[in-house]
Amino acid sequence: MLNITLAQYDLVYNAFSFTIAVMGAATVFAFLNRSQVAPAYRTAMTLTGIVTLIAGYHYFRIANSWEAAFIVEAGTIRLSGVGFNDAYRYVDWLLTVPLLLIELILVMRLSSAETVSKSVRLGLLAALMVALGYPGEIASDHGTRWLFFALSMIPFSIIVYELFFGLRKSIENQPAEARGLINGACWLTIGSWSFYPVVFVLPMLGIEGGTANVAVQVGYTIADIVAKAVLGVLIYMIAVRKSAADGAYVSGALPIPARA
Amino acid sequence: MLNITLAQYDLVYNAFSFTIAVMGAATVFAFLNRSQVAPAYRTAMTLTGIVTLIAGYHYFRIANSWEAAFIVEAGTIRLSGVGFNDAYRYVDWLLTVPLLLIELILVMRLSSAETVSKSVRLGLLAALMVALGYPGEIASDHGTRWLFFALSMIPFSIIVYELFFGLRKSIENQPAEARGLINGACWLTIGSWSFYPVVFVLPMLGIEGGTANVAVQVGYTIADIVAKAVLGVLIYMIAVRKSAADGAYVSGALPIPARA
Numbered sequence: 115m116l117n118i119t120l121a122q123y124d125l126v127y128n129a130f131s132f133t134i135a136v137m138g139a140a141t142v143f144a145f146l147n148r149s150q151v152a153p154a155y156r157t158a159m160t161l162t163g164i165v166t167l168i169a170g171y172h173y174f175r176i177a178n179s180w181e182a183a184f185i186v187e188a189g190t191i192r193l194s195g196v197g198f199n200d201a202y203r204y205v206d207w208l209l210t211v212p213l214l215l216i217e218l219i220l221v222m223r224l225s226s227a228e229t230v231s232k233s234v235r236l237g238l239l240a241a242l243m244v245a246l247g248y249p250g251e252i253a254s255d256h257g258t259r260w261l262f263f264a265l266s267m268i269p270f271s272i273i274v275y276e277l278f279f280g281l282r283k284s285i286e287n288q289p290a291e292a293r294g295l296i297n298g299a300c301w302l303t304i305g306s307w308s309f310y311p312v313v314f315v316l317p318m319l320g321i322e323g324g325t326a327n328v329a330v331q332v333g334y335t336i337a338d339i340v341a342k343a344v345l346g347v348l349i350y351m352i353a354v355r356k357s358a359a360d361g362a363y364v365s366g367a368l369p370i371p372a373r374a
Numbered sequence: 375m376l377n378i379t380l381a382q383y384d385l386v387y388n389a390f391s392f393t394i395a396v397m398g399a400a401t402v403f404a405f406l407n408r409s410q411v412a413p414a415y416r417t418a419m420t421l422t423g424i425v426t427l428i429a430g431y432h433y434f435r436i437a438n439s440w441e442a443a444f445i446v447e448a449g450t451i452r453l454s455g456v457g458f459n460d461a462y463r464y465v466d467w468l469l470t471v472p473l474l475l476i477e478l479i480l481v482m483r484l485s486s487a488e489t490v491s492k493s494v495r496l497g498l499l500a501a502l503m504v505a506l507g508y509p510g511e512i513a514s515d516h517g518t519r520w521l522f523f524a525l526s527m528i529p530f531s532i533i534v535y536e537l538f539f540g541l542r543k544s545i546e547n548q549p550a551e552a553r554g555l556i557n558g559a560c561w562l563t564i565g566s567w568s569f570y571p572v573v574f575v576l577p578m579l580g581i582e583g584g585t586a587n588v589a590v591q592v593g594y595t596i597a598d599i600v601a602k603a604v605l606g607v608l609i610y611m612i613a614v615r616k617s618a619a620d621g622a623y624v625s626g627a628l629p630i631p632a633r634a
Binding site for chain 2: 124128131136138142143149150186187188
């Protein structure tokens with residue numbers, strides 16, 4: 115956090131403001147276009163919008179905390195003495211990461227029993243993963259940081275394993291026109307999530323100081339946009355294709371999507 | 375930015391406030407009247423409202439940044455030392471310009487494959503155009519400014535070409551009662567977009583100082599209102615006429631629009 119330049123301060127601030135706009139847009143998109151999918155997929159759309167709404171709220175707080183942590187005057191920048199609140203991110207993830215997994219499970223429309231068991235198991239693992247990361251994030255010594263990193267990687271690895279192998283059979287049972295998108299959504303989740311532990315270990319690899327801090331903030335921001343807003347659009351597209359495959363359009367209640 | 379008069383400060387501030395009101399009104403209009411068009415056109419209405427919502431958010435930030443950049447006291451005005459944040463505009467355009475092109479494509483209701491391919495191609499070109507403009511906007515020397523202007527004009531030209539010729543065949547396939555409006559929407563887009571590069575080059579033509587800065591701010595503001603809010607109303611009118619042409623009104627679910 116120390117010794118960042120004014121240009122770096124602006125870069126991070128603009129990244130936060132950009133994210134507020136993206137999350138707001140994604141929320142409105144999910145809530146309005148919820149009526150464009152069959153009722154079976156509307157809970158997935160609701161959760162998608164709730165995830166980006168929660169993220170938008172936290173980015174608003176994060177941007178304000180960033181502003182309060184520095185004093186910009188006559189083209190110079192210095193620390194104000196008010197600490198930047200890193201906890202907002204973890205509070206956000208504690209809520210949104212389990213919801214993200216549940217929206218992915220819901221849009222697959224598995225059996226009722228499977229939906230509940232997978233949602234509970236993956237949701238709890240995700241919450242555990244985030245909760246174990248936090249003591250490491252606020253630790254001042256590298257030993258504690260590595261310890262909690264290692265602990266947090268246990269639920270992380272199980273979730274990745276579940277997305278890869280546990281959902282394999284369910285994905286194969288999906289309608290052909292949605293299978294590619296669902297595969298894409300799983301890969302997008304694994305890909306964007308892999309970014310978080312990389313960002314987490316940066317300070318332990320000796321990459322510290324102002325520039326590293328800027329990289330961490332911008333890095334988490336990009337990962338959040340991909341994992342939440344971009345995933346949300348994918349979830350919508352999956353829901354539209356599955357609604358069509360389910361024959362929901364026959365009733366005329368929903369628009370028949372143009373086909374090539 | 376330097377040496378603006380109090381009257382110029384007020385003019386720009388009021389232009390920003392006016393734009394917040396316009397964008398807010400356009401957003402509510404799009405979201406409420408979304409239900410007045412056939413379901414096939416509702417995503418276009420959703421995007422129209424999202425574009426003006428994002429713009430309204432950024433104009434709110436821009437107005438606050440403008441206020442913070444000056445100190446007005448006892449009828450005099452001076453710089454506060456806090457820089458006016460020009461990045462809000464580029465962050466806004468990075469999001470809204472691709473969405474504007476996508477709403478135009480969606481309201482045409484092309485085939486699914488064409489919609490996706492045109493949306494991805496034009497959306498990426500638009501994002502590239504905005505991203506290439508920013509290094510020029512913040513450059514202090516005219517050489518760099520001209521370089522990025524030239525680079526940014528490449529995707530700009532391709533987009534204009536696509537709107538003129540790439541969509542020509544699609545426009546000819548539109549129902550007769552909507553064709554004129556869709557043509558109008560393409561022309562409005564090209565016309566309002568042409569304004570941005572003109573505003574961009576003003577400082578390079580020796581038109582600098584406070585008055586030029588005021589012209590730039592008011593100019594971008596007018597262009598944004600036309601390109602986003604006025605276009606949004608056109609998109610709505612197109613969607614209403616196309617809904618009627620599609621026979622959506624036959625069921626009585628939607629009001630029969632008055633015909634000329």
